[in-house]
Amino acid sequence: MKKNNMKKFIIMLFVLLSIVVTVLVSSYMIFNELEKQLQQNLEDVANQNSLALHNKIHSQHLLLDSLSENLHGVTPETIEEALQSFTIFLEEYDLKRFAYVFLDGTSYSTDGGVANLSYREFFQRGINGKATITGMLNDALEESHGHVNVMTIPIYDNSGKVEGVFGLTYHSQTFNDTLQIECFDGNGYNCVFNSDGQIMVAMGSETLQLSENIFSDILGADPRNAGTIEKLKNQVEEKAAGGGTFYLAEENYYYCMPVNLMNGDVTWYVLTIIPADFLKSRVVPIQKNLYLMAFIVCALILIGVSLIVMISKERQKMMMRYAYEDPLTKGANYAKFCFDMNKKSGRQGYMVAMDITHFNNINIVAGKSAGDIMIRDIWKILTDLLVGEEFAGHVREDLFIMFLKPDEKDRFLERLSQISMCVNRRAKELSVNGIHCRYGIYDMQGTEDLEDAYSKAQIAREQARIQKKPYYVFYNEMDHAKLQQDQQLEERFEEALAAEEFEVWYQPKYSADSAEIVGSEALVRWRDRDGSMISPGRFIPLLEQNGMIAKLDEYMFRSVCRQQSQWLAKGYTIFPVSINLSRASLYYADIVEKYKNIMNENGVNPNFIQLEVTESTIEGKSDILRLLEKFRSMGIRILMDDFGTGYSSLATLNMRCFDTLKLDKSLIDHIGDENGDTLLYYVISMGQHLGLHITAEGVENRMQLEFLQKNHCDDIQGFLFARPMPTDQFEKILTER
Numbered sequence: 001m002k003k004n005n006m007k008k009f010i011i012m013l014f015v016l017l018s019i020v021v022t023v024l025v026s027s028y029m030i031f032n033e034l035e036k037q038l039q040q041n042l043e044d045v046a047n048q049n050s051l052a053l054h055n056k057i058h059s060q061h062l063l064l065d066s067l068s069e070n071l072h073g074v075t076p077e078t079i080e081e082a083l084q085s086f087t088i089f090l091e092e093y094d095l096k097r098f099a100y101v102f103l104d105g106t107s108y109s110t111d112g113g114v115a116n117l118s119y120r121e122f123f124q125r126g127i128n129g130k131a132t133i134t135g136m137l138n139d140a141l142e143e144s145h146g147h148v149n150v151m152t153i154p155i156y157d158n159s160g161k162v163e164g165v166f167g168l169t170y171h172s173q174t175f176n177d178t179l180q181i182e183c184f185d186g187n188g189y190n191c192v193f194n195s196d197g198q199i200m201v202a203m204g205s206e207t208l209q210l211s212e213n214i215f216s217d218i219l220g221a222d223p224r225n226a227g228t229i230e231k232l233k234n235q236v237e238e239k240a241a242g243g244g245t246f247y248l249a250e251e252n253y254y255y256c257m258p259v260n261l262m263n264g265d266v267t268w269y270v271l272t273i274i275p276a277d278f279l280k281s282r283v284v285p286i287q288k289n290l291y292l293m294a295f296i297v298c299a300l301i302l303i304g305v306s307l308i309v310m311i312s313k314e315r316q317k318m319m320m321r322y323a324y325e326d327p328l329t330k331g332a333n334y335a336k337f338c339f340d341m342n343k344k345s346g347r348q349g350y351m352v353a354m355d356i357t358h359f360n361n362i363n364i365v366a367g368k369s370a371g372d373i374m375i376r377d378i379w380k381i382l383t384d385l386l387v388g389e390e391f392a393g394h395v396r397e398d399l400f401i402m403f404l405k406p407d408e409k410d411r412f413l414e415r416l417s418q419i420s421m422c423v424n425r426r427a428k429e430l431s432v433n434g435i436h437c438r439y440g441i442y443d444m445q446g447t448e449d450l451e452d453a454y455s456k457a458q459i460a461r462e463q464a465r466i467q468k469k470p471y472y473v474f475y476n477e478m479d480h481a482k483l484q485q486d487q488q489l490e491e492r493f494e495e496a497l498a499a500e501e502f503e504v505w506y507q508p509k510y511s512a513d514s515a516e517i518v519g520s521e522a523l524v525r526w527r528d529r530d531g532s533m534i535s536p537g538r539f540i541p542l543l544e545q546n547g548m549i550a551k552l553d554e555y556m557f558r559s560v561c562r563q564q565s566q567w568l569a570k571g572y573t574i575f576p577v578s579i580n581l582s583r584a585s586l587y588y589a590d591i592v593e594k595y596k597n598i599m600n601e602n603g604v605n606p607n608f609i610q611l612e613v614t615e616s617t618i619e620g621k622s623d624i625l626r627l628l629e630k631f632r633s634m635g636i637r638i639l640m641d642d643f644g645t646g647y648s649s650l651a652t653l654n655m656r657c658f659d660t661l662k663l664d665k666s667l668i669d670h671i672g673d674e675n676g677d678t679l680l681y682y683v684i685s686m687g688q689h690l691g692l693h694i695t696a697e698g699v700e701n702r703m704q705l706e707f708l709q710k711n712h713c714d715d716i717q718g719f720l721f722a723r724p725m726p727t728d729q730f731e732k733i734l735t736e737r
Contacts, residue, residue, distance in 0.1 A: 030286055038274070039253060042188075042243060046255040046272040049190055053270055054259050057133065057151075060168065061262055063089065064153055066686045068166050071100060071155055079108045086110060088678045094174050096148060099141070100155075101165040103127060109169075113141035122152045126165030129154050131262035135200050136172045147172035149200075153262070176201050188274040192259075195236050200268055214271065222247040232256060239267060251276040326394040328372060329379035337393030337401055341450055344389060348446040350412060352402040353457035356423065357436045357465060357545065359398035361587055366430045374426065381422045385415060401454065403444075416472060434583065438464040439472040462487075465545050489539055493548055497555055502526055504559045506577070506730040509695060509717045512709050517733060519576040521612070521717065522560050523724050524552065550585040558598050561609065563727065565602040572734045578610035578639050583617045592630040606635030610660075614641050618657065628657045639695070643667075644683070661687045665698025668718075671707045684711050 067086055074082050079100050086098045087110050099109035105118025117123050117140060125132045131153040139148045152167030192201040197215040210217055215232065218225045228246040235242050235256055243255035254273045261268060324336035332340070341347065356378070363371040375398065382392045382400060392402045404412065420437040427435035440461025442453050460475040463486075467473070496502065506520040526534040543549040560577050567574050585591055599606060611631060618624055618640075628638050638658040644667040663683070670676025687694050696708050699718030708716065 038278070039243065039255075042253055042255045042272060042274055043241075045184065045188070046241075046243075046257040046270060049272055050257040050259045050270045053192065053268070054261065057261050060093065060151060061131070061153070063093065064151060064166065064168055066682065066689060067098070068153060068155055069685070069689065071164070071166055072157065074100065074164070076102065076106070076108070080112075083108060083110045085678070088675055094170075096169040096171050096174075097141070098166075098168050101126070101152075101167070103162070103164065107141065109141055111141070115141050120150075122150050122167065123165055125265075126152050126154045126167075127162050129162055131265040133262060133266055135194065135198050139169075141169075149175040151262075184274055184278065187278050188272060190273070191271045192268050193271065194266075194268055197233075197236075218246055218248075228254075236269060245276070326379075329376050329394045331379050331383060332391070332393045334393045334395045334401060337391050337403075338450060340391045341403060344391075346446055347403075347444050347448070347450075347453075349390075349406045349444055350402075350404045351442040351444050351453045351457045352404060352416070353440040353454065353461040354400040354402065354419075355438055355461060355465070356398040357438055358434050358547075358584075360547075361434065362427065362430060362432050366432060370430055374430070377426050378423055381419055381426075385419060401457075413472065420471060436471060440464055440475065441472055442475045467541075486538075486542055489534070490542055490546060490548075493539075493543065496526065497551060499529075501528065502552065502555060503726065504556060504563065505724045505726055507717060507724040508722045508730070508733065509715045510721045512696075512705070512713045512716050515721070517575060518715055519578065519610070520730065521578045522556055522580075524556055525724075525726075544582065544584065547584050549582045550588065553580070553582055553585045554594070554598075556580070557595055557609075561598050561602040561604045564604050564608055567731070567734060568603075572731075574608055574734065576608050576610050576637070578612045580641065581611045581613050581617075583614075586613070586617065586624045586627055589627075592627060592634070595631075596634060610637045610639055612639040612641040612662070613658075615643060625657050632657075632659070642697075656690075658692070660693040660695055662695045662697055662717075663713075665718075668696055668698045668700075668704055668708075671704045677707065680707075681711055684713055688712070 067089070070085070071079075071082055083098055083100060089095065090097070090110065097109045097111045097113070099107050099113075101107045101117050101123050105116045105123060107113070107115050107117045120137075120140070122132045122134055131151075133151040134149055136147045136149060139146045149170045149172050150167050151170075152165050154162045155164040155166050157163040190202075191199060191210065191214055193199050193214045197213045199210055199212055199214055199217075202210045215229050218232075219229050225246045228244060231242070231244060234240075235258075239258045241255070241257045243253065245251055245253055252273050252275050254271055257270045257272070259268050259270055260266075324333060324339060325331070326333040326336075359371070359374075362374055375394070378398075378400070379392075379394055382402065386392060386402075386404075388405060390402070390404050392400060395401055404415065407415075416437070416439055423437050424435060427433070438461055440457045440459065440463070442448075442457040442460065444453050456475040460473040464471060464473040503525045505523045505525050507523060508517050509519045509521065510516060511518050524536060524540075526536070526539055528534055540549070543552055557579050560579055564574055564577065588594075599609060611628075613628070618628065632638055637660060639660040639662055640658045641662050642664045643661050644664040663680070667676070667680055667683070671680065684694050693715070694713050695715040695717060696704075696713050697717050699705055699708065699716050699720045701720060704718075705716060705720060
């Protein structure tokens with residue numbers, strides 16, 4: 001008996017030691033793996049930071065280059081008048097002044113200052129044909145000599161010789177604030193410096209006291225950083241990227257990324273830094289859980305007899321897990337949610353039906369495995385939010401259900417907004433935009449049937465899916481009559497498409513100079529079975545929300561190609577027709593081949609087919625840009641629709657993935673206003689300078705036409721010439737030529 005007990009003791013001791021060793025090894029492996037991931041994340045963030053810095057400065061460089069076209073041949077007598085036309089951009093871009101420096105060093109500025117700047121380095125670089133952007137300087141054109149930063153480019157005469165230097169000036173504080181880049185949710189920080197180590201921009205840490213030179217700052221913080229400084233200097237000399245560690249009050253990871261600015265004339269370096277404690281803060285909870293798990297396992301081994309007794313109960317729990325555990329999230333499924341709710345004594349609170357709009361885009365862009373990971377991440381976000389007797393469950397795919405406490409309405413909506421922000425941020429990490437949470441909410445008073453309450457929350461959720469804002473709908477506040485009408489439209493779409501209830505209407509485009517027709521835009525109209533027209537404003541948003549808009553896009557494309565072919569067969573002179581292409585259509589990788597086959601089936605030359613996309617559709621989406629380039633390689637021209645309504649139009653111009661710029665009506669409506677005229681003049685000039693065709697939408701009166709003609713706009717589209725019209729009316733225009 002004693003031998004048996006000793007044998008059991010040795011086995012138990014061996015098992016305990018094995019568990020301890022396993023925990024320690026696992027902790028070490030997890031730490032190393034997290035360290036590798038952090039270093040990779042640091043490199044990715046540094047790349048993103050360098051790109052953000054490049055884009056911010058490049059947009060100002062693009063403005064400066066565009067305005068410089070108006071300064072060729074200026075003299076001291078004409079320069080002040082020329083510069084005054086630029087003052088409209090000072091407030092818009094938060095600039096201090098524009099200035100022009102002649103070859104003798106005499107500077108003239110928009111605020112009336114005249115000075116000799118021949119001693120300035122940026123002037124010397126400019127006359128030598130180099131663009132530049134400086135660090136912080138004392139303002140030579142202001143008595144207070146405040147701190148400024150200057151961006152300059154050389155101006156060439158017709159023979160290619162430098163005739164002056166043109167530049168813009170920022171307040172240093174404004175410049176520094178503009179280029180601030182936050183990373184790692186505020187735990188990391190960045191510093192931008194030049195090849196001499198001079199600090200251009202800094203978002204530093206309290207442990208890194210920044211002065212003027214990053215090399216001396218880091219070396220002065222800790223003598224152990226000498227090797228790091230040598231490595232950084234070698235990177236700067238070779239203009240290479242790389243990372244490592246250095247010491248301040250604590251150990252830090254860094255990654256240094258070179259950024260070429262001003263078309264390669266200037267090179268800055270972005271130093272992205274994250275404290276090593278950030279890694280430890282992520283590892284400690286894992287280690288605690290491992291230690292806790294080890295303790296529990298050891299305790300279970302020590303009470304092995306109890307385990308034998310509990311085997312039958314564990315089997316029962318296992319069966320419960322199979323019934324109530326979601327296989328993807330490993331958390332509660334819908335059955336478990338219902339089980340928990342039925343056990344709850346009071347049901348007063350909010351029943352929330354939640355789903356993710358356009359979630360399938362993650363599977364398309366990032367892959368099915370990334371979509372599964374995203375579902376698990378969303379589940380963690382939800383469970384982290386729950387408090388007290390609140391429940392959640394994963395229903396299926398991207399559908400979730402929650403029961404949240406009866407809180408104040410504003411506080412309750414804040415919690416939903418917090419979920420949305422976390423989910424949206426995670427989707428952007430996968431380079432997928434347009435992912436949003438939608439919520440249907442039913443306010444339970446405690447007596448309702450559970451299935452009935454969930455059904456009402458689902459109805460509210462479907463309403464939330466077809467509206468842009470807000471992102472939630474309370475069932476009790478819904479317009480149930482409109483909901484029923486919208487549901488009927490969705491249900492009838494496929495039938496209406498097969499019955500060809502959707503009509504192609506055409507709005508002609510005319511030459512601004514000759515007033516002759518040069519093309520048209522195809523617009524969709526839905527004629528109901530009783531002959532009445534259903535407004536596009538009603539059915540387009542519904543189809544965009546449920547993804548069926550892609551079928552309507554293909555229907556319109558096929559209809560236009562067929563009509564163009566018929567007109568050619570009749571001997572008519574036809575013109576290019578532009579067709580709107582939605583974001584949903586561009587998520588299908590085979591769309592180019594499909595549309596090419598449609599054109600081939602109808603024998604239509606690509607020169608007579610154009611595609612219109614909005615700025616928000618293409619912004620920052622490399623996969624969509626590649627699809628548009630394939631269309632262009634086929635000979636189809638790409639039009640950017642509604643230009644001027646987005647927030648990054650200047651940066652979008654530099655994408656070079658389209659041929660025509662369609663100026664939105666909101667820009668045309670400001671013709672006659674001095675600022676509006678100036679802005680539109682430079683937009684047209686900049687677009688044509690980049691080789692783009694310019695079309696003005698929404699032209700409604702003669703004054704607008706005359707302004708656009710004077711400024712050499714190419715095409716006109718609007719009620720002044722023609723409204724959208726059915727196919728038979730547009731055909732008369734073709735036959736009357």
